[in-house]
Amino acid sequence: MKKWLMMLAVILLFGFLVACNDDDTSGESEGNSSESENGEESAEGSEASGEEVELNFWLFGSTGYDVLIEEYMEENPNVKITLNEGEMEDVHNNLFTSISAGSGAPDISLVEVSQVAKFLEASDRFHNLNDLGAGDVKDKYLDWKWQQASSVDGDFQIGLPTDIGPTTMFYRTDVMEEAGFPTDPEELSAEIDTWDAYYEAAKEIKEKTGKPISDSPELMFNARRDQLPQQYFNEEDELIIEDTVKEAYDFTTMMIEEGLVGQNALWTPEWGSAMEEGSYATLIGAPAWMIANVKGNAPDSSGKWSLTNIPEGAGNWGGSFLTIPADSEHPEEAYAFIEWLVSPENQLKSFHNNGLFPSTPEVYEDEEFLATTDEYFSGAETARIFAEAAESVQPVYMGVNYATVNNELVTALTNVAVEGLDPQEEWDAAVERIESQLERQ
Template sequence: MIRIKRLFFLVLILSVAFSLVACGSSDKDASQDNPNSGDKKSDENITLNFWTFGATGYDELIKEYEKENPHVKIKFKTSENADHHDALFTALSAGTGAPDIAMIEVDQLDRFKQAQDRFNNLFDLGAEEVAGNYQDWAWNTAQNTEGDFLVGLPTDIGPKALYYRIDVFEEAGLPTDPDEVAALINSPNALKEAAKKVKETTGKPFVDSMEMAYRAYLDAAPNSHLNPDGELLIDKEESLVKEAYDFAVELNEAGLVGNFEMWTPEWANAVNDGDFAAELGPGWLKGWMEGNAPDASGLFRVATLPKEFSANWGGSFLAIPAETKHAVEAYNFIQWLTSPENQLNSFKSHGLFPSAPSVYDMEEFKTNEDEFFGGQVTSVVFGEAANNISEAVYKGEKYVPVNNEILTALTNVQEGADPEKEWEEAVQRAQELVNR
């Protein structure tokens, strides 16, 4: 009997012990966050490497985030656009040396989407929950063609509008009120007629360069250079590239196009001195103008473009390379950085135009008068332009080098070369690039 009692107590003790172990294991499993969940909160001290390009002002927002999350330190690095993307591509190809977070410019995005296995799928980190924060077309741009992989969260975008000099328009006898200008220049043909009037009365070109005239149609084309299979489209009927090319050639032959290459000192002087009448430019351009063309302050206004030219030019996305050991923490940061509130902060401090449409309804956004633009609230114009864009644009992995061949052709045309011959040779060079 004693032996039976001892056996009973031994079994009871072992049962309790196994029960506690099982409960402990269960509790531990339940408390461990899914590594693919964006809800994970960790007190582990970590460092995130963050690579960007251009003037974003993110270094200031980083300080705020680090105060709110003292266990997270963010090493911020910014470089020139080309250097940044080349270094990122090299690191991803090597499988080592990539940052925890990388900014990718929209023209480069399809190049990196081809290597989506080198990135974290942000859908796995909970990104679906914030999809409604962003312009649909910007969100769709960041997805793969199947729609099941999200490479990055949209940061800034580049909705285009018509920047115009009121002194040049006045001299040409054109209206200067933004609403009246938008009503007058309401189609590509109307733009050409206004450009002719400027040329006839002032002797000045309407736009600064062949490239800007070319981009009028190009930026609005949903499929322009390559399709998702990597096939060249520029010589196909479904592509608007030839139409964009011909439009630029037509304006050039009529003397309506200047010869000022963007970002050069000559171009900056032309903006400053009013050597051309207008620019079909994105929202982020106004930040550059405010800082680099001081004599033009008060002389520019902004109006909406014809629907045929409603488009986006520029913008970026924040991606998380696969080799990071801190994907959840990296996601938590980029979700915070691209929140509507922080997009408003980036807009106010550095002119980064928000990809979050809810910002357009914020009072600080709607009342943000621009002294450089004579007190006009240009943000409302660009917000309307952003809402007028209806679909994502697919550029393709080799968009940049292919497009450079067309720009070379346009440069040659402006110097006197035959437009059709230059087009045919550009298509041939582009096809050779694609075939490599």
């Protein structure tokens, strides 16, 4: 009898433990699969269990995410997020080193779009966000932005989209007025609506003001290149520049040789000073985040700048993604946080607080957003103009060796602009250097 009673007690105890475990598992599953817009319910599993989770977050740039992190931790007291900020290059280098070593990577890391292809090659060192629910929020983001962080077949998603850099044409109103062009954004856009019209305008501006239409060979080239559906590589990583960007290169070097484009290299003191001096007419192919650069370099030029659509459609320059390295022991909690951080609601906050342009088109319908103007840029409707640009961008496959090709082409353009060297000879030399470097990869 005692033996039977003991067996019965064991059976009852086992049944009780299984029931408890099922309840806990069910709670966690429901929390992790939540499709709440702001990701607030995604961490319910850890909240229900009372488990405290610490997430390490690597970040670069002026994002203002520290304020949103505090807000998230107040709403989710069981989650502690430690922010480690650094320079963009350092963050990328440290991330690559840590995932290669298999230890030391954070729970979350920001990755800039130009680096995504490199990290996608090491996709086994990251959590596939599709497995964590990314497919449920895909439609909230611009298609081309989402594709930038996807594998070619779309099965692997390495990051959730943060900001973007749709390109427009910044211009000096005083130079345009002196040359006889309209200064109103819509009127100027209607007059300079093609690259042929841009070229004709450049000749007229030069004749009437003595100034080039653009001061940077690289920006001129970028503006044409970034409108192309294919640029340096196809999706098989074959070099295709002869069939794609050669035309953009030829257009730029023609403008250089005719004295219609200046010599200033990006990010140099001369380039910054020219913004204040008004020594050229347009900052062509300028992304949304360039507003801060212009204001910083030309603090006394308020009202002398404005912006409008770029001829023949926009490109994109910049933007980032939030990734979760495989080393993270809390991928569900990390995903719940990043989904919340880059929700349409919070991207709108990031736009108003830090000027990060949203990658969520839902925001483009917000009346307050569309009403955004900038008195520095002559009262232009900056948000509306950039939103229209963002929706016209075409998806582009960049490839892991994008920077290698770009650096050599910029060198060729610089040699033509500064040294007066032959454009075709510089192109041929650049192609030879590119092919040599790719063979060693």
